[in-house]
Amino acid sequence: MGYGIKLHVWGDYACFTRPEMKVERVSYDVMTPSAARGILEAIHWKPAIRWVVDQIQVLNEIRFENIRRNEIENKIPISAIKNTMNGKNAVLEQVVTEERQQRATMMLKKPAYVIHAHFNITGSAGPEDTPEKHYNIFLRRARQGQCFHRPYLGCREFAAQFSLLESGDQSPSYYSGSGERDLGWILHDIDFSNGMTPHFFRATMRDGYIDVPDLTERK
Amino acid sequence: MSANIQEEIVTTSKQPALSKKVEFSLFFEVRNGNPNGDPDAGNMPRIDPETGYGIVTDVCLKRKVRNFIELTRAGEEGFNIYVTEGGVLNEQHRRAYRAVRPHNADSKELKPKDAEEAALLTEWMCNNFFDIRTFGAVMTTKVNTGQVRGPVQFTFARSIDPIFAQEVTITRQAVTQEGVDKDREMGRKHVIPYALYRMDGYISAYLAEKTGFTDGDLEILLEALRNLFEHDRSAARGQMAVRKLVVFEHSSKLGNAPAHRLFDLVKVRKTVEGPVRSFEDYSFEVDKDNTPDGVRLIELE
Numbered sequence: 001m002g003y004g005i006k007l008h009v010w011g012d013y014a015c016f017t018r019p020e021m022k023v024e025r026v027s028y029d030v031m032t033p034s035a036a037r038g039i040l041e042a043i044h045w046k047p048a049i050r051w052v053v054d055q056i057q058v059l060n061e062i063r064f065e066n067i068r069r070n071e072i073e074n075k076i077p078i079s080a081i082k083n084t085m086n087g088k089n090a091v092l093e094q095v096v097t098e099e100r101q102q103r104a105t106m107m108l109k110k111p112a113y114v115i116h117a118h119f120n121i122t123g124s125a126g127p128e129d130t131p132e133k134h135y136n137i138f139l140r141r142a143r144q145g146q147c148f149h150r151p152y153l154g155c156r157e158f159a160a161q162f163s164l165l166e167s168g169d170q171s172p173s174y175y176s177g178s179g180e181r182d183l184g185w186i187l188h189d190i191d192f193s194n195g196m197t198p199h200f201f202r203a204t205m206r207d208g209y210i211d212v213p214d215l216t217e218r219k
Numbered sequence: 220m221s222a223n224i225q226e227e228i229v230t231t232s233k234q235p236a237l238s239k240k241v242e243f244s245l246f247f248e249v250r251n252g253n254p255n256g257d258p259d260a261g262n263m264p265r266i267d268p269e270t271g272y273g274i275v276t277d278v279c280l281k282r283k284v285r286n287f288i289e290l291t292r293a294g295e296e297g298f299n300i301y302v303t304e305g306g307v308l309n310e311q312h313r314r315a316y317r318a319v320r321p322h323n324a325d326s327k328e329l330k331p332k333d334a335e336e337a338a339l340l341t342e343w344m345c346n347n348f349f350d351i352r353t354f355g356a357v358m359t360t361k362v363n364t365g366q367v368r369g370p371v372q373f374t375f376a377r378s379i380d381p382i383f384a385q386e387v388t389i390t391r392q393a394v395t396q397e398g399v400d401k402d403r404e405m406g407r408k409h410v411i412p413y414a415l416y417r418m419d420g421y422i423s424a425y426l427a428e429k430t431g432f433t434d435g436d437l438e439i440l441l442e443a444l445r446n447l448f449e450h451d452r453s454a455a456r457g458q459m460a461v462r463k464l465v466v467f468e469h470s471s472k473l474g475n476a477p478a479h480r481l482f483d484l485v486k487v488r489k490t491v492e493g494p495v496r497s498f499e500d501y502s503f504e505v506d507k508d509n510t511p512d513g514v515r516l517i518e519l520e
Contacts, residue, residue, distance in 0.1 A: 013375065065267065068259040069276050072302060076358040081340050093303045096282075102258050109269075145477020146240075149423035150372050157277035159374050159421060161479040 003118055003135040004054065006165035007142060009039055010112035013065070014153030015105055019187060019198065026106040027154065029062045030205065033212045034189040035154055036115045039162070042151035044138040048125035055116035056210045061174045063109045073101040111153055114171050139164065173208030181205045188215055234435055237370065237427035240474040241437065242467040244485050245280075245376070245418045245444055248498055251410050252457015253384075255279045263409045264384045271381030273414050277373035280418060281354055283451055287443040288349050290450050301348040301356060341367050345430045352430045353440060370427035371440065376418035379487050380495060382411050410457060413496045419482050424472040441466065445519060462498055464519040465505065475513030484509060484516065 015027040016035050033053040040051045072094055084092055121131060141147065142164035151160040165171065175181070183203040191197045203210050247254075255275040256262035265274040285300045292298035337358075345352045345367065355369030387408045394404055422437070441464065448459035467481040486504040489495050510516045 012377070065269075066259065067265070067274070067276065068257065069278055070258070071278070076301070076344070076356055078337075078340060078358060081344060081358070085340070085343055093299075093301060096302060096304055104259065141473065144473075144475070145480065146471075146473035146475075147423075148425045148473070149368070149370075150421035150478065152372070156368075156372050157374050159372060159419070159478075161477070163477065163479075 003131050005040075005115075005117055005135075005138060005142070006167075006169075007040065007043075007115045007117070007162055008059075008112070008165050008171060009115060009151070009153070009160045009162045010059070010110075011153045011158055011160045013107045013109060013158045014111040014155075015107040015158060016154040024104045024106075027064070027108050028186050029108075029183050030058050030186075030203070030210060031056055031111070031113050031115075031153070032187045032189075034187055036113075036117065037189065039115065039151040039153075039160055040117055040138075042149050043141050043147045043162070044134065045148070046129070046134065048122060048129035049119040049134050050122050051117055051119050052214060053115060053117045053212050055212060057114040057116070057171065057173055058175055058205060058208050058210070059112035059114065059171055059173050060110050064106050065109045066104055066106050068102055068104040070096070071101050071103050072096060073099045105155075107158070108153075114165060175205065175208035177207055179207065183210070188212070191215070234433040237422065237424050237432055237434055237437055238472060240424050240469040240472060241422040242469075242478050242481055243420050243422075243441075243444070244463075244465045244482060245420065245447075245461065246415060246463040246465075246487070247376070247418075247447065247459060247461045248413065248415045249411050249456070250413050250458040250497075252459060253409050253411065253455050254414075254416065254459060256409070256455070263386075264382065264411055266382060266384065267377075273378035273382035273411065273416065275376040275416055275418070277375055277418075280373055280376065280447070281350075283447045284353075284440065284443045285350050287446060287450060288439070291443075292349070292439075297346060298349045299347050300350050301344075302350060342431075349436070349439075352432050352436060355426075355430065367430055368426050369430055370423045370425075370432045372421040372423070374419055374421075376416040378414045378416050379501065380414070380489055382414045383494065385410050385412060408455070412494070415462065415487065415495070415498065415501055417487070419478075421478065441519070462520075463503065466517040466519065468515040468517060470513040470515070476511035480511065481514065481516075 014031070015025055016030070016032050017025045018028055033056070036053045036056060037051045045051070074094065080092055119131075119134065121129060142162065145162070151162060152158055153160045181204070183205055185200045186203045188199040188201045191199060199215055201213050253262070253264050254273070255265050257265040265276070266272070267274055282304070285302060286304060288298055289300045289303060341358065344356065344358065351367065351369070353369050353371045355367045357366050387410055389406045389408055391404045391406060392402070394401060444464055445461055447461050448456070451459070465485050469475045484506045486506070488502050488504070489500055490502045491500045495501065505516070505518060507516055
């Protein structure tokens, strides 16, 4: 925990899709730890480190908006690519007029959060992978607005802006002093080492803060 | 094995991938038209119900980019469009690819592991399809590499000011069904008298490396953005035009300044009292003097 960071992230919209309502996407009330990890990894990540989200602070009021879009119903079939690569006749294009699906998204409006996180050194770390090094790379990138790819709030069309919160910076939350609010079971993260098993936790927001339990601790 | 694949990748891609982080702001106007209908609201223009600002979705603008490329680069190698609007069956072209890259056909040799083969398939799709190279695609496979994230990221476009959607009732001097006892039918059109929209976008140099999106592809994308509506005329759209494209080009792959600070350099204000009805009613302030070091600001009209 010696190398904790605080990152302020915000955007116009967000959709942290609930897995039980993903056909017509409905967002969770707040950012999930896995989405927060994705944002941190968009700024700096190496196989030598693993980000652990400790706390998420909700800054703005939780508000929703609905949008319906035309989407495509299928993914690209691998067999068709193989066939065309082998010179066989196969249709590769997706024709939108034939494969159209209209899907709604219940998204969050004007979301803003502070992500409190730290990282652990993993087994893939080499001798040159010191925590100091990765900590400083992250700080430098976050201060200068540098990123590997643009982080996003759940979906790529909801781009996230970010800035590093230096220690001492205080960010007022809409929910300061509002007491406890139960957010129900929300996705913690997906365990990729164990056949993509999703892990959930009971999220409670206290005065705008959500404490995130350590996934490894629970096992 | 992997050296073999590497070699192939090098020989099939013509140029090195994009070497800089890029952001852009696109400003487009609509006059007496509907830029993007809302299927939830009977095809009225999309609107933020709380504030009245207009919205055009990311996918709507991506569609226009695809259409532009399909129209202007039809049949060119490497510029196929995966998600097409009509059934364009250019199977003959496809077969030609086999002749161009005969080593791709020996796929039996390239099947030792799933991950490598998936990487090869992705690579091939990226080389052939402009939209996959640009926006990414999901290809069904058990291996995760079948999913490519494109370097170019669009966001929702929002209007500069609240929009006013007008309903126009129109008539037709003919009827659809036979034997109906009337001589004309009525229809409805939703139009915005005038609105200016802004869309901010992002291009990651690192993801460009993964899909093989080159400097040349960036030029083509910018060309598509500047001419986005020139070949997308229809009764519903009215007069739409791109008015300004501001490109922020960093001098490094990681970027030299936070994106939100760059977007803040471009400010648009309306200069008239009351409703806006033309582009002249807006003033652009591009704060070039405060462009951070290492960022090149390019204004395209």
